[in-house]
Amino acid sequence: MRVLVIMDPIQQVNLKKDSTMAMLWVASRRGHQLGYAQQQDLYIDQGKAFGLVSALQVFEQQVPHYQLAEPKKQSLADYDIILMRKDPPFDMNFVYTTYVLEQAEREGAWVVNKPQSLRDCNEKLFATQFPELQVPTLVTSQHILIREFIDTHQDVIVKPLDGMGGAGIFRLSAGGPNIGSTLEMLTVLGTVPIMAQRYIPEIVDGDKRILMVHGEPVPYCLARIPQNGEVRGNLAAGGLGEARPLTEKDREIAKKVGPFLREKGLVFVGLDVIGEYVTEINVTSPTCIREIDAQFGTSIADLLFDVLENKKNYV
Structure with missing residues (x-):
């Protein structure tokens, strides 16, 4: 080809x-x-x-x-x-x-991946189509709503909708002194929506990247484990990458999301899972192939090209 x-x-x-x-x-x-x-x-x-x-x-x-x-x-x-x-x-x-x-x-x-779906499937917002797989999640630019959300859930992660590599992610606690300035900065004074999610304590065990090839999960994921007191597991933010076999729950999540990915022409996708919850669905240029291949001897790109070489079966 x-x-x-x-x-x-x-x-x-x-x-x-x-x-x-x-x-x-x-x-x-x-x-x-x-x-x-x-x-x-x-x-x-x-x-x-x-x-x-x-x-x-x-x-x-x-x-x-x-x-x-x-x-x-x-x-x-x-x-x-x-x-x-x-x-x-x-x-x-x-x-x-x-x-x-x-x-x-x-x-x-x-x-x-399919160009229309790259536009349609914002990596943060796409995950909200699966509320049963998420922790409580709010998307808004309104400070009063975010403050109510923080008061309700006490411990919250806030992040921009267009960030990558952990950029712009903050952990806010009810009554914290920096809520106002953080929200002003992230929402650009209440004009830009952001995402707020209840904090997931299991982040200490890693933010798992599950790679999906034509709607099917690769058997191993990469757990990105925060280091040195960080709240972010992203490799770009200094997280430690540890490849692991998928758990039964990981496979259940993949089974629910996979058909939607195929329907939208999203051939190579990265699900971000903390504990048992999906936090993001990465569609632009998902990574972690090299780390998983190095630790488990897989060749994930070969799985992708098995699909691409059989184009007539998928397009």
Whole structure:
């Protein structure tokens, strides 16, 4: 197949942790032809989707780990698969990119994950479609409602709807001295909605990332364990990653969410689970492939390409 990856600068990836590189290595091993572009390289000309695309070779070593040819104008529909692996922030530029990718989709390319669903399924809000799997959760910009929520639940996590890597997450307790200033900052003086969730004590045992491939869970998850008194388990915030087999409850959660992911064309997704509760559903560029593979000898990217190579069964 011809596989195009849309990603952040390949020169800057962390080879020990980057899930996109794991996907590209597997694609290369399987003999697929690779193309590379960044978000700003995509465009529409006379109603058709194009990109300034570079032929890409990848190498499973530190130096060099890639080789790029000179970029050339190419129709995005020339590619069988387009892997949309641009990291957040989910901003208007990201939204514009999904429109270009949607045009490529109309022309016959399979975009993973589906562009419309990347727009529709905010990683925090999407999880609220499964209230039976969540702790009490409130989404609002209104300080009075958030204060009532904190008074009710006493110990609460608040976070922005567009954050990643644990950025902007705060733990607030009833009567705490910093509630007002924290809410002013996160809601931009009451104009931007945020999420408040009852604090889940099981975070000390890890914030589990369960990877889903075409609605089915990978048998192992990565528990990201907070360190040094932190409330956040995110690896980007210094969390320790420990791979574990899925529990029975993890599998129950995956079974409930999986059909919705397939329906929305979300082929590669990361569920965030603390204790027995889903906190987020990550659809943009989920990670943790490398850490799980390293600790359990799996090849999660091979599971993904098993699906991609059988496109006719899924599209």
